[in-house]
Amino acid sequence: MLTLSLITLLSLTAWAEEDTRYQEGVHYTVLSNPLKTTYRGDEIGEIMEFFSYSCIHCYNFEPAIERFLDEKPDNIRFTQVPVMFNPRNEPEVRAYYVAQVLKIGEEANREIFNTIHRERRALRTDAQFAQLFEDKLGVDEEKYMNTAYSFGVDPMVQKSVQLTGNSRIGGTPTIIANGKYVIDSGAVGSNEMALYVAKYLIERDAQQQ
Known part of the structure; x- marks a missing residue:
């Protein structure tokens, strides 16, 4: 029992440390009025990329998106939103x-x-x-x-x-997870990293449900 309790404690500690890796107000902000999402059924969440064809950063981001989509779990939806x-x-x-x-x-x-x-x-x-x-x-x-x-x-x-x-975004590309988490690409290191932070937040929410 002691060993099992110790394992449980270590697991919870590891999760807590993992959970603070990306912090609200530092690496992402939370929309007070979440956007409407389109994920359904067995899907656990949705990543939106707000982009513009005329944006050079969006163009340069395309190869990273392709890499991410190749390894993205099937239960996370990816949606592009052309900005207006x-x-x-x-x-x-x-x-x-x-x-x-x-x-x-x-x-x-x-x-x-x-x-x-x-x-x-x-x-x-x-x-x-x-x-x-x-x-x-x-x-x-x-x-x-x-x-x-x-x-x-x-x-x-x-x-x-x-x-x-x-x-309420001011530029492109911008990654938003589950219609509410607006990832700060600069704070997390890159636009590509923002995709993985979005994935992490979606999976974190799914585990906490």
Whole structure:
């Protein structure tokens, strides 16, 4: 019994030490009004990446996201949220959701990021995105425009507006776990590390339930 109690005590001590590794107010903040999440069923949480195609840091973050997704547990959902800080963001937000509706999200992300940051070509208007989708993704310009302003995409754009505003973030990329933990990438060391801190917080919450 003594040995079992000692093991239990050591386990609790280790957990307590682990639990203080990332601290509220230092490594992350907690939203007073949590964002609506989309994880369901057997999933234990959701990581959101707030991003912008025009953001060079988001472009540089992509390889780290790919590595993380390769090893991420299946019970944690990963969701990208294109930010809508102002009306100038709307064409790229619509482009993101057009790609989701047409089920070419991964390919479209790569082509859009590369066009802006490798080829140094501006993508600021619906017409420019429509041309890119036709030239590089095989989507007819008319089909692109019809999809971009469809009943399916309009609510998605409004959701981005709401999530961006309610998140109270000031820049991209930003990682938020379970709709409430806003990770400070600088405090934890890097944008890539922010993904793992988000994972840790989700798993911590799941264990405490």
